[in-house]
Amino acid sequence: MRLHNAISTVLFLALAPSISSGQDVHWQRKDQPTEPSVTIFHSPQSANLPTATVIGAGQWQFEISHRFLPPFSDGAGALWGLDGPIYNRLGLSYAPTDRLMVHVVRSNLDDNLELGGKVRVLEGGGETTVPFQVALAGGFAWNTAIEATGGYENNESQAYAQLVVNTLVGRRLAIGVVPSLLHNPTIADRDAPTELTVGLNGELYLGRYLSLLGEWNVSPPRGELVHDAVSLGLQIETGGHFFKLVATNSARPNPTQFLGGTPYAFKPKEWRFGFNVTRLLAF
Amino acid sequence: MGVRAILSMGAVVWALASVAGPRPAVAQEYDVAKDADRHVRFVSTTQVNTFDGVTDRIDGYVFLTDSPLRAGMPTDGSKLYFEVDLASLDTGIDLRNRHMRDDYLEVGQYPYAKFSGVLARVEDADDGGLRVTASGTLRIHGVDRGVRLPCEVRPDGDGYGARCAFDVLLSDFDISIPKLMFLKLANRIRLEVAFSAVPAEEARGGER
Numbered sequence: 028m029r030l031h032n033a034i035s036t037v038l039f040l041a042l043a044p045s046i047s048s049g050q051d052v053h054w055q056r057k058d059q060p061t062e063p064s065v066t067i068f069h070s071p072q073s074a075n076l077p078t079a080t081v082i083g084a085g086q087w088q089f090e091i092s093h094r095f096l097p098p099f100s101d102g103a104g105a106l107w108g109l110d111g112p113i114y115n116r117l118g119l120s121y122a123p124t125d126r127l128m129v130h131v132v133r134s135n136l137d138d139n140l141e142l143g144g145k146v147r148v149l150e151g152g153g154e155t156t157v158p159f160q161v162a163l164a165g166g167f168a169w170n171t172a173i174e175a176t177g178g179y180e181n182n183e184s185q186a187y188a189q190l191v192v193n194t195l196v197g198r199r200l201a202i203g204v205v206p207s208l209l210h211n212p213t214i215a216d217r218d219a220p221t222e223l224t225v226g227l228n229g230e231l232y233l234g235r236y237l238s239l240l241g242e243w244n245v246s247p248p249r250g251e252l253v254h255d256a257v258s259l260g261l262q263i264e265t266g267g268h269f270f271k272l273v274a275t276n277s278a279r280p281n282p283t284q285f286l287g288g289t290p291y292a293f294k295p296k297e298w299r300f301g302f303n304v305t306r307l308l309a310f
Numbered sequence: 311m312g313v314r315a316i317l318s319m320g321a322v323v324w325a326l327a328s329v330a331g332p333r334p335a336v337a338q339e340y341d342v343a344k345d346a347d348r349h350v351r352f353v354s355t356t357q358v359n360t361f362d363g364v365t366d367r368i369d370g371y372v373f374l375t376d377s378p379l380r381a382g383m384p385t386d387g388s389k390l391y392f393e394v395d396l397a398s399l400d401t402g403i404d405l406r407n408r409h410m411r412d413d414y415l416e417v418g419q420y421p422y423a424k425f426s427g428v429l430a431r432v433e434d435a436d437d438g439g440l441r442v443t444a445s446g447t448l449r450i451h452g453v454d455r456g457v458r459l460p461c462e463v464r465p466d467g468d469g470y471g472a473r474c475a476f477d478v479l480l481s482d483f484d485i486s487i488p489k490l491m492f493l494k495l496a497n498r499i500r501l502e503v504a505f506s507a508v509p510a511e512e513a514r515g516g517e518r
Contacts, residue, residue: 052389053510054341054371060421061367061397063411083404235413266406309402 064150065158067193068201070269071120071128071145073228073242074258074303075277075285076205079160079193081147082122082307090118090132092303094278100296108299116280130166134280137214138172141281145191152194162191168283170214185283186210189226203228205244212287213250222247224286230262238262240271244286252288258301271303338377340469341513342369342392346506350394353500361402363410367395372470372507374429379440379463379470385429390444392503393422414485414495415451424449430458439464442472450483461503469508476501 068078071088082088093115097108118132129144143166152158165188173183189207196202205226213219228242244256260273276297277289291297342348353362370392376384397417401407411417427446435441440463448457461474480487480497487495 052339052371052373052391053514054339054391056393057344057369058367058395060417061395063397063408063417066408069405069408083402083407086403235409264405266409267403307403307405 062153065153065195067158067160067195068203068230069232069238069264070262070271070305072303072305073203073230073240074260074271074273074275074301075256075280075282076203076226076228076242076244077145077162077164077189077191078201078203078228079145079147079150079162079191081126081128081145081162082120083309084122084125085309086122087308087310088118088120088128088305089308090116090120090303090305092116092118092280092301094275094280094301095299096278098291098297098299099274100298114278114280132281134284136279136281136284137170139168139170139281139284141166141168141283143167143282157194157196159192159194161193164189164191166282168281173214183214184211185214187283187286199232201230201232207244207282207286209246209283209286212246212283213252215250219249222249222287226286236264238264240273244288246286246288248288251290254289254292256285256289257293260301267307269303269305273301273303274298275301335376336378337373337375339510340372340374340507341510342371343469343506343508343513344369346471346508348505349503350399351502352399353502354496355500356496363399363401363407365395365398365400367398368503368505369393369395370425371510372429378465379432379442381432381434381440383432385432388429389426390428390446391424391426393424395421396423397421414480420450420452422449425457425459427457427459435462437462448478450478451485453483455482466506467508468512469506471506472504474501474503 068080071078071080071082093113095108095111095113097105099107101108114134114136116132116134118130120128120130122128126147127144131142133140145162145164147160147162149161168185170183187207187209189205191203191205193201193203207224207226208221209224210221211219212222224244224246226242226244231239233239240262241259246255254276256277258273258275260271263270276291276293277285278299279285279289348366348368349364350368351362351364353360373389375387396415397411399410401410425446425448427444429442430445431443433441442461442463444459447454459474459476461472463470463472477498477500480499487497
């Protein structure tokens with residue numbers, strides 16, 4: 028018996044390497060699948076109002092936007108407004124992190140040059156609860172070439188601050204509320220107090236690339252800017268572009284200009300064409 | 311028979327088994343090392359542009375019934391499994407990532423690309439490493455396709471470092487090719503995979 032045990036021990040020792048690891052696979056997944064962050068507005072900007080969306084860290088965004096001054100109602104003789112003239116806006120944004128983006132934008136209306144930024148400060152919800160995002164935005168603007176005279180001297184700078192709250196309803200409808208404080212809303216009036224405006228914007232996603240957008244910024248009437256700015260339009264998105272085509276009663280492109288209001292009522296007779304084209308760049 | 315005699319006999323048998331007789335098969339599982347460099351890259355090349363997407367989220371294992379890996383080794387019973395977390399693919403532009411995730415790969419429904427198969431052949435490579443061919447099934451977007459994957463493998467510590475490159479056709483996996491993307495995607499996509507695999511005990515935290 029002892030001999031039998033001894034032989035068993037020897038055989039076990041001899042064969043141990045071949046069975047020590049067994050024949051079963053013990054691998055188990057080490058990580059859970061990545062959960063992409065919820066997207067509410069696809070674009071960092073509606074027609075004019077900001078959204079809480081921030082472009083990816085390290086990315087750049089170039090923008091060119093036009094607002095045509097003549098309304099559609101000028102008819103075929105003015106090519107429904109497309110003959111111009113236009114107000115043009117050029118912008119460049121950069122996101123140092125996934126939450127922060129900074130920008131410089133310039134419009135040829137008073138050669139308004141703005142430095143600004145946006146930071147997403149809060150987000151929540153997801154697949155099972157209503158998602159939301161909150162951002163703070165703001166900027167300083169200088170009107171560097173004011174053609175009109177009287178009241179404008181030494182009153183070229185403006186500033187604004189915004190709270191941006193976004194949510195998504197039913198996975199297809201993004202809604203935003205954007206209260207804004209606008210300092211020096213009317214550069215013709217150096218005594219004009221800082222004013223509060225409230226923007227509402229929404230976007231209805233129709234498919235992979237197409238959505239309807241709308242925005243309305245409620246602002247107190249002041250000077251010639253007696254009406255709220257309203258824009259309705261269409262957004263087309265591709266792998267790196269957003270194309271926004273809008274009908275609007277505002278031709279004032281930059282935030283300190285748009286937020287103050289517009290001289291035109293939002294009536295079909297005063298609707299004019301505008302577009303924004305943005306391109307994301309990664310170097 | 312004393313204990314000393316038994317141990318001596320055991321040593322002799324061990325030596326004979328190791329030197330004179332056929333080498334005993336040693337089964338070993340190797341897992342993808344989480345702490346080592348790993349990456350999966352896809353490259354789309356058209357006449358107009360080239361762009362790529364990368365992720366380091368590859369995981370899986372290689373199970374050899376007769377370790378170590380060597381040229382001409384028997385491959386019967388070997389098992390390979392790899393999976394790539396598709397939602398983590400980064401093309402450098404968030405918007406493009408989202409389109410890719412949501413519209414083409416549909417990662418909510420098909421979160422992983424998976425390969426499961428066996429070793430088909432192991433040969434010596436000119437550079438001193440090994441040329442390993444794996445055959446099996448690649449599952450992307452819920453569609454299975456038979457594939458053969460050529461890889462270059464080198465010993466690396468107790469495990470191996472592997473680099474594989476092969477092409478897939480998006481149409482084979484029922485992935486529609488974006489038509490409205492300004493950066494047009496090619497139907498033929500180059501996939502490059504690199505990872506290290508270490509003994510499973512080591513991968514699980516050194517519980518040898």
